[in-house]
Amino acid sequence: MAIDKNSFVPPYYQLAQILEHQIKTGAYRPGEALPSEAELSEKYGLSRMTVRRSLSHLIRAGLIRAERGKGTFVSRPELDRAVFVMEEFHKDAAARGMAASSRLLEARLVPAPEKAAAMLQVRQGTKVLFVRRTLLTDGEPLAYDRKYLRYDQGRPILENELQYQAFPDILEKHAAALPMSSKMILKVTNLNEEEARALRTSPGSPAFLVEQFLLAADNRPVGWGWCLYRGDRYQLTSVTATI
Structure with missing residues (x-):
């Protein structure tokens, strides 16, 4: 240029x-x-x-x-972090006097399944990084996090980054295109057997489901995934200042 x-x-x-x-x-x-x-x-x-x-x-x-x-x-992009990313999870737990931690369950390159490929706007079967982990307070799992990431294969991701860093932070370092905005959708759902097992609760239990997209400057998605929060142990709070 x-x-x-x-x-x-x-x-x-x-x-x-x-x-x-x-x-x-x-x-x-x-x-x-x-x-x-x-x-x-x-x-x-x-x-x-x-x-x-x-x-x-x-x-x-x-x-x-x-x-x-x-x-x-x-500068670091001003992404919409809200309460749903790992850094805020840890801060929220500390404010409640609890010790927050995370447990990496899985991290591997996988051929993008049909839905992930559609969400990331890549061909089905394209190699993407799949990450699965739980977020815990005082050793009890409160959230179950699964993400698919487009990333630059020339920048290997370290296990401690997957273990301790928030979704946007990982993509800032490793996505081929820098994420510039974030979109999150909050829903309610019931846990299936796999999800209930990860959260040590019963299948069918209510949960908050937070679907998250990280977008590049051209609105192309560079990451997509969802995180489940136990409905019986977690609450999402928003505080708005008034004049």
Whole structure:
């Protein structure tokens, strides 16, 4: 991608679009440094002032942040984390005076089954990562989590990441395209035998079902899955401030 100096689009904005595309497609990951102003100036044939204006545009858009004396770094996307992801689960448990933990039950490459392939917009049979784990408080399982992830096979995922990190965090590091938004759907259901066994309760017990999608900048899904919360032991609370 090059700067077209004959275009009616200002050069600073063209560079901002190039860098934005590179960030959103994963060429630069959250926390990673962008090239310096001098490097960008030389690479794209622009003045330092034009490059600085491009970077200021990306800072205002929330895509990068500047650290004095260090440079500019890709910001972490503001995903809708709510109470349903692992980090919040741990915080919620701690607020109740309980010890939260997770147990990895399964993590393997699988051919995408029909429904997962449709949800991830890949061909059926495409290799995807399937993760299955339970979330526990004081050693008792309260949630059963299953996810299918599209990921960059050049970036191996470590077991401790699967064990302890939230779904969006894993995809930030390992998806071929950076997730930029999250969609979650809350339903109620009854547990089947497998789910009841994982949650140490009876089949047919009520549960909250949270279906979650992680989407790239072009709205292409990079992750999909669902998490079940025991209806007899868990409550979902939303607090809205009023003026």
